[in-house]
Amino acid sequence: MENLAKQKVIQDLKPQQFGKRGMIWVGILLFICAVGLFAYIRQLSKGLVVTSMRDYVSWGIYISNFVFFVAISLVGSLITAVLRLSDVHWSTPLTRIAEIIAVAAITFASIIIVVDMGRPERFYNLFLHGRLQSPIIWDVIVITTYFFISMLLLYFPLLPDLNILMKLKEKTSKGLDKLYSFLGSFWKNTPGQIKINERAISILSITIIPVAFSIHTVTSWLFATTYRPGWDSTNFGAYFISGAFLVGAGGVVVAMYVFRKAYKLENYIKEDHFDKMGKVLVMLALLYLYFNINEFLVPAFKMKKPEEEHLVGLFTGEFAPIFWFAIFTAMIIPIFILLFKKGRKPLPAFIAGCLVVIGSWFKRYLIVTPTLLHPFLPMQDVPDSYRHYFPSWEEWAIAMGSLAGVLLIITIFARIFPIIPIQETITEIEEHENV
Amino acid sequence: MNTHDTSRREFLAASLLAGAALAGCNTKNPFEKDAAEMVNPSGEMVKLLSVDGEVIEIDKAFLKPVPHLPAVSNDAARLGIGNKKFVMVIDLSRCKSLKKCQSACNHMHHVHPGQNWIKVYPMQDAEHTAPYWQPTTCMHCDEPPCVKVCPVDATFKRQDGIVLIDSDRCIGCRFCMAACPYSTRVFNWEEPEMEPEIAAQPYSCESSVPQKKGTVGKCDFCPDMARKGELPHCVSACPNGVFLFGDMLEDSVTNGAETFRFSDLIKDKAGYRLMEDLGTKPSVYYLPPVNRNFPFENAETKEEAKKS
């Protein structure tokens, strides 16, 4: 490959300073985060009473947000591991996007779970007095593991790129340069190093798959290990994982579109990528639909007494609008958009991706709350406010703050590091030319 | 039905004592009843907390120290009382939803206003079956789902069968609330309001007092009372003798006035447990609402009907 072309790739992909729009974007995110932080400080001083959660609905949008984050983080393993191992090359430019989504989401999953705790300052008890039979401890273990593997999967492929960035003539800024050399100055691009790095990445790609499956399976078990109608299901692990892959892939499509626009990456994130990701999305949406049918149709056929109230509430009752909204926006409409070749063009695919992500968020809410409003024994001897749930402004602020936090991490990461792997892109072009 | 005379006497004595015992005065604790007649009032009054949780004033001269009861350590509270297996029987045929049990329990445990550890449900199992009142406490399950899921051993099962909460350890994750099929757990969503003398008491998982913000709470079967040989507050508060409490190993249960052989009572009256199919193995048994002492009257629904 000619040096000139190589230089162009580097110039195209190196991290760029925020433009005006970037600044506004970051400003908005920071503002939302700040409001969330303010709400959390209120919650810390007054207690969880500032939320709308009460004795019956003891888990609310914090927990559904947690499930959402864990779900979306699974995409890291889908794109980097599953596709990499199945020798799919078109996904190379997407690996880093997927991996940073994973790291950012899993970080905020951990944060939001601490936010949900009544006594966050006693977090250390999990290590001091942890009991292995509690699914929460399993979750702590697998999520930590997943976080570190994801970090490494982000870091190792970054090493050659850091080397390239350090060699750049026009320096970006002093601080960034220091950061690059701190992270990657030992990397000399020697064949030995490259070989070790490749091996490490493929080992990690294999190990992350069972870990990824465990994080979301264990998260589903937080619900499935209880007796409650709507949670007491053997389908839950698979149901959660299929949903997670769907929302994660949807998130990647959205991010692809935004980065492509913002950084003018049309030559790297091509229409073909949207086409392929669109197909992946259709497949995942169908898979999730399949598990949904399992999850709802089988109990609905029997209509056991405790299940009945819950199911009727979802199908035609209080939660019906959200329920059908979630089913349609997360699955049915995206399937219809993406089934057509025209629907897999960047813009419609982006819209479908947005629908998937939004619908999935509400889906998580439906998994958590309606069940809690239908206990075995009827709700009794409690104030009226305990019988309903609508999140308080503090809960909304904190939940939105955490979503903004995820976006902020991704945005800042893309400001500091190349969001499309430079070295891998070059190698791929070279290989292509040699063939 | 066999009555156990010895244990009956024991419990009668215990309930007498309960009438006299006073908490809330830490160093010079309760006084003996018979001593009261022989003392001349000194004119110096002290404030005390009565069994009903009310602050009362009493002449200082009436106070007499009793042998100091050593505070139960956390380890001992986690272990439980030796050679006991506590059990409760709730006789549905006697309940008319007076809720005296509830108010006594709330009072003594300083439960947050609006929340209740004891709930009294108006139940009707099917359209044409008879309605009845069903008081529920924590079932102190022998296979407690709440204990299984607690990540930090803040909810634990003791060898005497009681399931307790250690509010000094609870991280407030509320997993146990989701896991309990009997919806018996409540959460301290805010800083509990308490009189300063109560807030100043040293916390013990056996008394569940003082309640702590951000932690979970529920019926504790009053192990602090059991240690003193006394009955739980709900048992002594109920004028209809709905609650019977006792020890499975002794095979006896009592409501203070009557004592029964537990196994006979359950056999004769066809006792059962709630949600047997879940396999939680509750320690609370119910006697079916047959031959009832009171007709079922639901004031709440009556009022609602009047309004509409």
Ligand code: SF4
């Ligand atoms: S009734 Fe609920 S809180 Fe009580 S022991 Fe059983 S599961 Fe635990």
Ligand code: SF4
């Ligand atoms: S809320 Fe407290 S008692 Fe309940 S599971 Fe969590 S730590 Fe254990």
